Amino acid sequence: MTRKLYYEDPYLVEFTASVTKRGIEADGTPYAVLDQTAFYPAGGGQPCDLGTLGSLNVTDVEEVDGEIRHRLCEPLPETVAAVQGEIDWSRRFDHMQQHNGQHIFSAACEHLFDADTIGFHLGRETVTVDLTLPDLTQERVEAIEYLCNKIVFDNRPIEARFVEREEAAQMPMRKPPTVTENIRVVIIPDFDYNGCGGTHPSRTGETGPIKILSWERYKGNVRVHFVCGWRALKAMTEKQLVLKRLNRHLNSGEAEMESSVVRLISERKELERALQDAKSRLLDSEALGLLEGAQTRAGLPVVAAAFAERPMQELQKLAQAITAKNPHALALLVAGGAKIQLVFARGTEASLPVNELLRHTLRLIDGKGGGNASAAQGGGVTDKTPSDVLAEALMQLEQHIPSD
DSSP states (O other): OOEEHHHHOTTOOEEEEEEEEEEEOTTSOEEEEESEEOOOOSBTTBOOOOEEETTEEEEEEEEETTEEEEEESSOOOTTOOEEEEEEOHHHHHHHHHHHHHHHHHHHHHHHHHOOOEEEEEEOSSOEEEEESOSOOOHHHHHHHHHHHHHHHHHTOBOEEEEEOHHHHHHSOOSSOOSOSSSEEEEEETTTEEEEOOSOOOSBGGGGOOEEEEEEEEETTEEEEEEEEHHHHHHHHHHHHHHHHHHHHHHTSOHHHHHHHHHHHHHHHHHHHHHHHHHHHHHHHHHHHHHHHTOEEETTEEEEEEEESSOOHHHHHHHHHHHHHHOTTOEEEEEEOSSSEEEEEEEOTTOOOOHHHHHHHHHHTTTOEEEEOSSEEEEEEOOSSOHHHHHHHHHHHHHHHOOOO
């Protein structure tokens, strides 16, 4: 059984240990087992420690079948009987801050709103907790933050120790222990008693400030995202930099920033509406011009136009404008670009099935499309120009697609 130094002293960074076992995981990753270790293995929602054993990087630590495996970047030489271990302290302390912050946060939610924690994840950027609450309000969030940070600033002692089942039964545990032996309890006196196998600081002040970033409804409960300690400082710095940059762009103070953004959004929407109106008028004008040049084919006035490049949506709107202005007309529009785009449409008084015409035309460019007898569209990749494809479509119109 490996001696778990991380429980004896969570502040221990360096240690010496004897190698008791070497092995290779199924995926080929080498690992070593030691007689004692300061490396915390992943568990209970807390990621593992990283660091080095001698000159080798520890890439993962996990407890498997009762042994703590230190997975390594390469095999530990057989000649090495003892190693000097060193954990990545910044990573360990970050996990201590976030994990203890979760204890404080969950206890605060229980004290204030009788909300249980049913899920916890310590991620690379944030901590998430799932609460048995139907929803959260800004007022409740501020109450939770206040109580959390009061406990932090009180700098209360934190005690983590193993207790017998009988002693645990006498404690006001936030949740019943999931084990019946080797019960480890993390205690913040007069505030929180919780079974936990993670690493924690010795006083709440070391947790640092606790800041809620966001929350959303999740599977009938509420998922809250927050950060603690150095992460909170980093998050606030990043947000302040964003505000500073926005301040420069908007030329307004933080207090006026929201109203400035709302005004800009409103102005943009108005401009977009005006632009769409202008585009519609231009399309109407273009449709009239194209109708003036329409030629009679298959007994119908046919507007045939090829464009070097034009979006499909714009082709469809132009075809709609043409057929709306002349219900007897047929619109055959082709555009180039990354691939050839085709839009065929007929007016309400025309009976020629444009989907059949499109089907015949697409065969020539190995294209795909769909639609109905009144409007159809498609495209394909070909070395033909839009004008070439349009000429083919007109030929197909004359040869294969009779009007009813």
